[in-house]
Amino acid sequence: MGHERPNIARMHGYTPGKQPATSDTIKLNTNENPYPPSPAVMRALQNIAPEALRRYPEPSAERFRTLAAQTHGVSPEQIVAVNGGDELLRMAITTFVEPGAPIGVVEPSYSLYPVLAEIHGSPVVSVPARADFCAPEDFAEHMNAAKVQLALLVNPHAPSGHLTGRAQLSKLAAALDGVLLIDEAYVDFVDPALGHDLLPMLREHDNLLFLRTLSKGYSLAGLRFGYGIGCQSLIAPLMGKTRDSYNVDVVAQALAEAALADRAVAADSWQRVRDERARVTTELRTLGCRVPDSQSNFVLAELPAKSPKARELLLLLETRGVLVRHFAQERLHDSLRITIGTPAQNDRLLGLLRELL
Ligand SMILES: Cc1ncc(COP(=O)(O)O)c(C=O)c1O
Numbered sequence: 001m002g003h004e005r006p007n008i009a010r011m012h013g014y015t016p017g018k019q020p021a022t023s024d025t026i027k028l029n030t031n032e033n034p035y036p037p038s039p040a041v042m043r044a045l046q047n048i049a050p051e052a053l054r055r056y057p058e059p060s061a062e063r064f065r066t067l068a069a070q071t072h073g074v075s076p077e078q079i080v081a082v083n084g085g086d087e088l089l090r091m092a093i094t095t096f097v098e099p100g101a102p103i104g105v106v107e108p109s110y111s112l113y114p115v116l117a118e119i120h121g122s123p124v125v126s127v128p129a130r131a132d133f134c135a136p137e138d139f140a141e142h143m144n145a146a147k148v149q150l151a152l153l154v155n156p157h158a159p160s161g162h163l164t165g166r167a168q169l170s171k172l173a174a175a176l177d178g179v180l181l182i183d184e185a186y187v188d189f190v191d192p193a194l195g196h197d198l199l200p201m202l203r204e205h206d207n208l209l210f211l212r213t214l215s216k217g218y219s220l221a222g223l224r225f226g227y228g229i230g231c232q233s234l235i236a237p238l239m240g241k242t243r244d245s246y247n248v249d250v251v252a253q254a255l256a257e258a259a260l261a262d263r264a265v266a267a268d269s270w271q272r273v274r275d276e277r278a279r280v281t282t283e284l285r286t287l288g289c290r291v292p293d294s295q296s297n298f299v300l301a302e303l304p305a306k307s308p309k310a311r312e313l314l315l316l317l318e319t320r321g322v323l324v325r326h327f328a329q330e331r332l333h334d335s336l337r338i339t340i341g342t343p344a345q346n347d348r349l350l351g352l353l354r355e356l357l
Pocket residue numbers: 030031083084085086087110154158183185212213214215221224225226
């Protein structure tokens with residue numbers, strides 16, 4: 001007899017993207033930024049004093065929260081720092097969802113959401129995304145009817161990159177009875193010409209929480225640092241009650257501060273990714289793939305009918321040193337999700353696809 005709770009014994013854990021076998025593998029499977037973090041981040045790392053490691057870190061990451069508040073035009077009480085965005089998802093569930101009460105998602109979306117719901121013993125109420133991968137107009141009504149206490153929406157959408165605008169999300173937040181967590185893990189890659197900014201919504205709704213991460217935009221996936229931006233009434237219990245006592249370590253705090261203070265370097269990488277995203281999208285379409293317009297640092301390529309099956313193509317690419325991602329899920333069986341790499345990495349991928357498709 002095992003000792004796991006029955007729901008844990010039944011469940012499958014999250015499947016992370018594959019790690020490369022060799023250092024020259026081109027890794028386009030986990031949406032990392034292909035450019036290095038800012039030199040200011042590396043200097044901050046070198047400046048960590050032994051004394052700082054001996055002591056516990058500042059428990060509330062106050063300096064980072066003050067800087068993030070200035071950056072986003074909110075108050076520090078509206079920011080919580082977390083050990084990677086994934087920790088915020090877990091904290092939101094334990095704070096806002098009665099054990100066993102349902103959690104709402106759009107299907108398909110981030111494959112960690114149902115795993116976290118399962119851990120909590122919560123059923124998942126999933127509503128199919130529209131053809132363009134947007135949440136359907138009646139999403140909130142579905143959620144309210146099922147008495148969902150927390151709905152998780154990723155925007156730009158993963159794995160399609162589709163961006164939903166403020167007007168639609170504002171309507172949704174107003175209609176939703178529970179908490180709406182908008183996962184903005186990829187928001188840094190949105191084209192600035194679109195003027196996309198959801199944070200002013202915080203002045204209109206008291207059920208909103210945004211997830212941000214330094215993993216993608218700031219090239220710090222290895223660091224594990226993210227943060228939540230939300231209404232003060234939602235941030236207060238996260239900060240004061242459900243957070244681990246020292247949830248972000250001293251190295252992560254120092255490097256995160258340096259990264260955010262030197263945002264211009266990261267912003268340069270976002271533009272380079274956007275330029276390549278446009279090129280890769282065009283090239284994939286020329287090869288016969290269906291590729292939704294992406295505002296993220298990846299694209300979803302639905303393969304043409306004459307192509308090998310997606311899983312087979314992934315393995316062919318892998319044997320040639322390029323990793324991409326496939327999800328064995330409704331609507332995604334015939335697609336590969338491809339992270340935008342450097343121009344040279346993208347050339348290699350496109351060259352292989354020209355040969356294999
Ligand atoms: C949609 C989405 N949300 C959140 C995260 C969390 O990122 P992290 O825990 O690295 O901050 C990821 C990471 O892949 C993601 O794809």
